[in-house]
Amino acid sequence: MRAAVAPLALLLAAASVAPLRVPLLAALAIGWVVVRWLKPRQAIAWAATLPVASILAWASVYGRDVPLGAAGCSNPLSTIALSRVLEATAVITVVVILAAILRVRPADIGLRRTDHGILAAGVGIGVLAAVGGVVIGPILAEPFFGKVSFALPAAAIVPALIFGVMNGVMEEVAYRGWLQNHLRPFIGVAGAIVLQGLVFGIAHAGPEVTGPLWLHVTQMSAAGIVAGALAQRFGLLPVIAVHVGADVALYFGLACSAAPS
Numbered sequence: 001m002r003a004a005v006a007p008l009a010l011l012l013a014a015a016s017v018a019p020l021r022v023p024l025l026a027a028l029a030i031g032w033v034v035v036r037w038l039k040p041r042q043a044i045a046w047a048a049t050l051p052v053a054s055i056l057a058w059a060s061v062y063g064r065d066v067p068l069g070a071a072g073c074s075n076p077l078s079t080i081a082l083s084r085v086l087e088a089t090a091v092i093t094v095v096v097i098l099a100a101i102l103r104v105r106p107a108d109i110g111l112r113r114t115d116h117g118i119l120a121a122g123v124g125i126g127v128l129a130a131v132g133g134v135v136i137g138p139i140l141a142e143p144f145f146g147k148v149s150f151a152l153p154a155a156a157i158v159p160a161l162i163f164g165v166m167n168g169v170m171e172e173v174a175y176r177g178w179l180q181n182h183l184r185p186f187i188g189v190a191g192a193i194v195l196q197g198l199v200f201g202i203a204h205a206g207p208e209v210t211g212p213l214w215l216h217v218t219q220m221s222a223a224g225i226v227a228g229a230l231a232q233r234f235g236l237l238p239v240i241a242v243h244v245g246a247d248v249a250l251y252f253g254l255a256c257s258a259a260p261s
Helices: 002-016 018-038 043-062 071-075 081-100 116-145 154-203 213-234 236-253
Strands: none
Touching: 002 043, 002 116, 002 154, 018 043, 043 081, 043 154, 071 116, 071 154, 071 236, 081 154, 081 236, 116 213, 116 236, 154 213, 213 236
16 A cells, blocks of 8 residues: 555646646656666556556646537547547557556456447447437536537537547546556555546546536546446446447537637
């Protein structure tokens, strides 16, 4: 437990304070190198934080997604879709490099064979999340983001799928895959599930939230904890499927709202 205190404190600080995310990513990376040299077993706790810290740093540098309007959001290479492709590529590259250095197998982070019925259920729930998110998403989002309205151009399904796959895979691998599974030896299964969910919730608290911030963070943390518990039980693939569906709907809300004049 003690070995994980410092890197987890730095990761929570990065999630909480956006301007510190880039220097804290650097601190975590340097900490991993130093601790790996001095105490190799304890260095895993530092390595556990790096993919999530990379997501946080990217968001800090790139900034908020700007609505594109109906025409802009239909472009397969819309700025929002393209930014997620680049971000996911960078973060997954970090995971691959760390996995090669630490000799981590895909199954070690939850990327394992899943029962076909469970996977089909995940895909089905993902489809429902995509459709339901488009239909009732604005109602659910209004208490936290104000009035939400967006266009639904048919052509936008292509960049929405690109965005959904990139964002869903990236976040699940980083949070529920890499962070959660590498924290287990230090804080136990339950502690790892709760901690990654808490970081996930805090990371989604931005200036765009105009409603009760504590409630939004609580809901996102709860979603992260549920996803973590499901990933622990069934593996990452069905959880990724649900997340992708939710993020397909999210794309329409982010990208297809009226562009700023």
